[in-house]
Amino acid sequence: MLAALLHLTLRIEGRQRFAAGLGTVAGGCQGWPIAPGGVMIGGTGAGRRGMVNMAEAEDPERPVLFGSFTSSSSYKPMLFLALSGLGFGFRTVNLKTGLQKSPEYLALNPYGQVPALRHRGLTVIQSNVILDYLARATGHFEGRTEQARWAARAWLSWEADAITNIAKVRHYRRFRSVDPAVMAYFLPLAEAALDVVERSLGDGRDWLVGEEAPSIADIGCWGRMVFMAEGGIEIGRWPRLQAWAERLAALPGFGLPYDLIPKKDAEFAGR
Numbered sequence: 001m002l003a004a005l006l007h008l009t010l011r012i013e014g015r016q017r018f019a020a021g022l023g024t025v026a027g028g029c030q031g032w033p034i035a036p037g038g039v040m041i042g043g044t045g046a047g048r049r050g051m052v053n054m055a056e057a058e059d060p061e062r063p064v065l066f067g068s069f070t071s072s073s074s075y076k077p078m079l080f081l082a083l084s085g086l087g088f089g090f091r092t093v094n095l096k097t098g099l100q101k102s103p104e105y106l107a108l109n110p111y112g113q114v115p116a117l118r119h120r121g122l123t124v125i126q127s128n129v130i131l132d133y134l135a136r137a138t139g140h141f142e143g144r145t146e147q148a149r150w151a152a153r154a155w156l157s158w159e160a161d162a163i164t165n166i167a168k169v170r171h172y173r174r175f176r177s178v179d180p181a182v183m184a185y186f187l188p189l190a191e192a193a194l195d196v197v198e199r200s201l202g203d204g205r206d207w208l209v210g211e212e213a214p215s216i217a218d219i220g221c222w223g224r225m226v227f228m229a230e231g232g233i234e235i236g237r238w239p240r241l242q243a244w245a246e247r248l249a250a251l252p253g254f255g256l257p258y259d260l261i262p263k264k265d266a267e268f269a270g271r
């Protein structure tokens with residue numbers, strides 16, 4: 001069911017873009033290449049899609065997430081906020097026009113990438129650090145024991161080492177063609193990461209840190225692998241992982257990236 005949904009969502013998105021003459025969805029995780037001297041290669045830079053809305057939230061307790069709908073890194077905190085039922089603001093950063101490299105956005109995230117979070121006067125960047133922060137700040141998706149909290153953070157760190165290869169495979173298949181040797185290098189790494197998740201779910205546990213409730217480990221790992229279908233990786237090859245993803249998909253507030261992440265600035269009411 002989830003596998004079918006993943007394919008459907010991604011196909012519809014692709015068709016809409018194609019019909020609009022836009023080709024494939026620009027952006028993804030690796031961004032557009034920047035030439036020496038900072039000139040962007042690719043992207044149109046058209047119109048006033050040329051600014052990121054940097055306005056502060058009136059209420060500093062209301063998180064504001066900066067992100068993009070094509071980005072798995074943005075999806076992770078977006079999913080956390082959606083599953084938590086918190087009210088928050090979303091500010092879109094157009095990766096196609098290179099707004100992640102605009103001076104106003106670089107002042108927020110000097111790495112020139114999405115996502116970024118503003119909350120209580122703080123700026124938090126890097127998707128897994130944002131998940132760590134949100135779990136501490138809100139208490140949602142935090143482990144019950146100290147051991148579980150450290151285990152969740154170990155999963156996030158491993159995610160950045162291993163699951164991130166899925167994002168690379170997806171990017172090279174969908175957004176930028178590369179020498180087949182590059183794909184031949186990254187695809188087995190991506191598949192090996194999925195094997196690890198499959199094995200870890202082999203002891204009958206429902207969630208990655210083995211507690212009765214999902215944690216930031218589940219959100220972070222799923223959030224990065226969500227575009228696997230765009231990388232040509234079929235979730236059905238990992239049945240326990242697929243069942244785990246379906247458990248996540250059954251949680252109130254869950255959505256897939258193209259449904260959850262708006263293409264424009266938006267305000268989300270809490271529930």
Ligand SMILES: N[C@@H](CCC(=O)N[C@@H](CS)C(=O)NCC(=O)O)C(=O)O
Nearest residue numbers: 029030031071072073113114126127
């Ligand atoms: N380690 C970072 C990676 C962030 C990242 O790669 N963001 C991508 C989108 S998924 C991006 O902004 N790419 C545009 C660029 O690099 O120019 C995180 O987890 O937040």
